[in-house]
Amino acid sequence: MKANALRKPLINTAVVLVFFIVLLSISIANPATTALGSFGLIILAGLRALQLFVGLSIALIFCLAFLFAIFFGAVALANPDTAARMYGEFRQTLAAWLGEIIPACKKKTQQHVNLEPMRQELKQELQADLAAIQTQLHATRELLGGKIEQLSHRIDVLETMTTQMANTGEVEALSKEVKGAVASLAGIEGAVNSMKVCVEQTAQQILQMSPEKVLGDVPERLRTLEQHQPKVIDITPLEKDIAVMQQELASVREKADKVLLAAAPETVLVQEPVLVVAEPEQVAAQQVEVQTGSAEEEHRILSYFDNHADKQRFIELADAALEKGLNHKQVIDYLVRGLGQQKGKIISSHPSLIKDYIKSCRRND
Structure with missing residues (x-):
């Protein structure tokens, strides 16, 4: 508070001191001048300073106008729409700035403006707009109410039809039966696929097995020995081994034939039968088994x-x-x-x- 109170006296004192210092400097520079001449010189210097200020202000205004013209022209070359928009905003800003400065420079004039007609006009316009909006809202409300009633009626009809068609318990029972049938079908397909893979592997193993591969070069060696007529050698153990190997080969083929016959009916239920190329001995064994099975007339489930x-x-x-x-x-x-x-x-x-x-x-x- 004290600083604000002392500010104005200090400023006045500084102005007075500056005035006397200028007056003293002018008097010392021209000893022949009197006091009135010094005052005249001071007034003349003030007028020249004012003239310089006015000239600089006018020059500054023209320079700014020229710079803004160059700027807006460059922007217009790139994008005329942007230049027009920027020029409009600049005019609005300049008008607002001048509108704040010019009334402050003018004298205040008290003018009585009658705003009552304008207020009544605005009130009537607002009432008309509100009436139109209320009318639209009322019509929209009635339309929505009618649509809601129609939808409610449709929902009631659908609920009635659903109740008449089937109960919830029946639908659940049917869905459970369908799920069970799908699960059993998936299990059957998995079993058939696994059995098909086993049958294919067994068939490949049977096709790969042959007396030549099992016996190797034993027949050739026997013929060579017969040609050279070596000493009499007891080949009974070798013949026994060959007989045992042939029996094992025959048993493997019989097992494979049984697997093929057992898998054939089940694979027919799901997919087309798998064609397996077999040797004539396998075909004969299958025909014998089919004939014996038909003769006995015993179903395969009874064999378990x-x-x-x-x-x-x-x-x-x-x-x-x-x-x-x-x-x-x-x-x-x-x-x-x-x-x-x-x-x-x-x-x-x-x-x-x-x-x-x-x-x-x-x-x-």
Whole structure:
């Protein structure tokens, strides 16, 4: 507060000191001049300073105008739209700046302006706009209300139709049955694919095995020995080994033929049969097995039961299930319950054989 209070007296004192110092310097520079002459020189210097200030101001204004003209011209060469926009903003800024300076330089004049007509006009315009907006809102509200009622009616109709078509419990039961059928089909496809791979590997091994590969150069060596007529050598052990190897080869071929026959019906259910090129001996063995199987008329599912009583029990339960008119899945469940847990695993693990057995029984009937 004290600093602000002392500021104005200090400024006045400084102005007075500067005035007297200038007056004293002019008097010393021209000893012949009087005091009034010194005052005249001071006034003349002030007028010259004012003239210099006005001239510099006018020159500055023209220089700025020339520089702005060069700038806007360069921008217009690159992009006329940008130059026009910048020039408009510059004019607005300059007008706002001059609008703040010019009223401050002019004398304040008190003028009474009557704003009541303008206020009434603005009020009427606002009321008209509000009325139009309210009308649009009312129409939009009625339209939305009608659409909501239509949608509610459609939803009620759809709910009624859904209730009439099927209950939730029936839909869930059907979905569970479909999922179970898909899972069983996936299991059957996996089993068939694995069996197909095993059959192909066995067939390749059988095709690769031949008496020449097994015996090697033994026949050639025997012929060489016969030609040279060496000493009598007991080749009985060698013949026994050859006989044993031939028996093993025959047993391997028989096992492969059995696997091929066992896999053939199941692969037919899912995909086309795999063509395996076999030797004439394999074809003959397969024909013999098919003939013996047809002669015995025993289904392959019965070969999984070691006891004859279990086979009879299976046949009786299957006949009873067919007499009741059960479907494939119900027959399997009935057989599993009738044979017990241990024997029931055979039934549950071979659904395709059970299906084939049921078809054969129905054909025989």
